[in-house]
Amino acid sequence: MSLIRRRKGSEAEKDPSPSSEPKIHGEEEKEDDNDKDKTKKKKKDAKVKRNKWSCIDSCCWFVGCICTVWWFLLFLYQMMPSSLPQYVTEAITGPMPDxxxxxxxxxxxxxxxxxxxxxxxxxxGLELWEGHQCTEGLFRKRLWGGTFGEVYKRPSCWVDHMSLDNETGLDPPGIRVRPxxxxxxxxxxxxxxxxxxxxxxxxxxxxxxxxxxxxxxxxxxxxxxxxxxxxxxxxxxxxxxxxxxxxxxxxxxxxxxxxxxxxxxxxxxxxxxxxxxxxxxxxxxxxxxxxxxxxxxxxxxxxxxxxxxxxxxxxxxxxxxxx
CATH class of the missing domain: 3.40.50.1820 (Alpha/Beta hydrolase fold, catalytic domain)
Known part of the structure; x- marks a missing residue:
């Protein structure tokens, strides 16, 4: 009896459960189709996510295009011979008058x-002859006229040196700006x-x-x-x-x-x-x-x-x- 029971137990263990029963061919195809559909859907969602265009992206691309065109035109302008504008003008309007x-x-x-x-x-033009520490390296450089480069580099220092004394109407002490x-x-x-x-x-x-x-x-x-x-x-x-x-x-x-x-x-x-x-x-x-x-x-x-x-x-x- 024990032998029979063991055999039955071992046979029961060997018998597949309903869930592990071999699937029908049609059901396998349906599951494959479902997997393919899910994969396609995931790829489509990822593609849509990648193709999503924001306002910030548009602005960045626009600024980049403007900068690229600007630098390209600047390069052409620097490479252009100085006589070319005059040549084009003379070709259109005739020779320039003396x-x-x-x-x-x-x-x-x-x-x-x-x-x-x-x-x-x-x-x-006005140039610096004496100034405060913030004007290091500007001796006899123009504070007024020319390129006005120092206005952008040291604005507060520039204002201090260009301003006059309220009492004397001349340069403040320690500053000399001359024509x-x-x-x-x-x-x-x-x-x-x-x-x-x-x-x-x-x-x-x-x-x-x-x-x-x-x-x-x-x-x-x-x-x-x-x-x-x-x-x-x-x-x-x-x-x-x-x-x-x-x-x-x-x-x-x-x-x-x-x-x-x-x-x-x-x-x-x-x-x-x-x-x-x-x-x-x-x-x-x-x-x-x-x-x-x-x-x-x-x-x-x-x-x-x-x-x-x-x-x-x-x-x-x-x-x-x-x-």
Missing amino acids: PPGLKLKKEGLKAKHPVVFVPGIVTG VSGLVAADYFAAGYFVWAVLIANLARIGYEEKTMYMAAYDWRIAFQNTEVRDQTLSRIKSNIELMVATNGGNKAVIIPHSMGVLYFLHFMKWVEAPSPMGGGGGSDWCAKYIKAVVNIGGPFLGVPKAIAGLFSAEARDIAVAR
């Missing part, structure tokens, strides 16, 4: 009267924005040189009389005009002031004839003796309402030039 200096040279005109330029407000000397003081206010450069170039075509041209640069931040007190600017203008007249065969000087320089030179003419020590002590006939003519450009005799029209219109297109 500059005024070349026309005068063809007519036989030559340098005769020495010329003095008097720049206006903010167009004259740039020479024709480069106001030939260009910034890159692509000329002030006197074109006039200097045209005068050079008929024989003018630096010895017959003088830029009467001054610190436009301070009062007219303080330019004499601190820098002796008025005395320098007087001496340079006298020297230029003496070294050019006695030919009187032609003065070309611009903007606030018109008022500054009017102050000079009053100062130079006034007796010292308040004036230059040149006498009442100094201007008649040394000045041939004064050609005022944009002098604010009646205020500066014209500046508003220039800001809100295209009237500045003749002086703002990009290559």
Whole structure:
């Protein structure tokens, strides 16, 4: 009996359960189809998830395309010959007219009267001669005019050095900012924005040189009389005009002031004839003796309402030039 029971038990153990019974062929195919469908669904969901496009992705791609195009155009611009724009312009509109200096040279005109330029407000460059620790490495570098690179690098330091003392109207203690000397003081206010450069170039075509041209640069931040007190600017203008007249065969000087320089030179003419020590002590006939003519450009005799029209219109297109 025990043997029979054991055999029955072992047979029962060997008999497969209903769950482990061999499956029908159709059921196996259905399960395979279900597995395939699940796999396809998972792949489809993953693909949809990958293809989902957000607003941030669009913005990033847009910014990337703009930057790529910008750098490509900048590369082409740098590689472009400087004569190409002029060649294209001449091909469309015809040959460019001769500059005024070349026309005068063809007519036989030559340098005769020495010329003095008097720049206006903010167009004259200013450079650093002494400053605080934050201006390390900026000795005789421009704080005004030129590239204005220091404005972006050290804004608070730049403001401290460009500001004047509230009591004296001069530089604060420990700071010395002075006007740039020479024709480069106001030939260009910034890159692509000329002030006197074109006039200097045209005068050079008929024989003018630096010895017959003088830029009467001054610190436009301070009062007219303080330019004499601190820098002796008025005395320098007087001496340079006298020297230029003496070294050019006695030919009187032609003065070309611009903007606030018109008022500054009017102050000079009053100062130079006034007796010292308040004036230059040149006498009442100094201007008649040394000045041939004064050609005022944009002098604010009646205020500066014209500046508003220039800001809100295209009237500045003749002086703002990009290559």
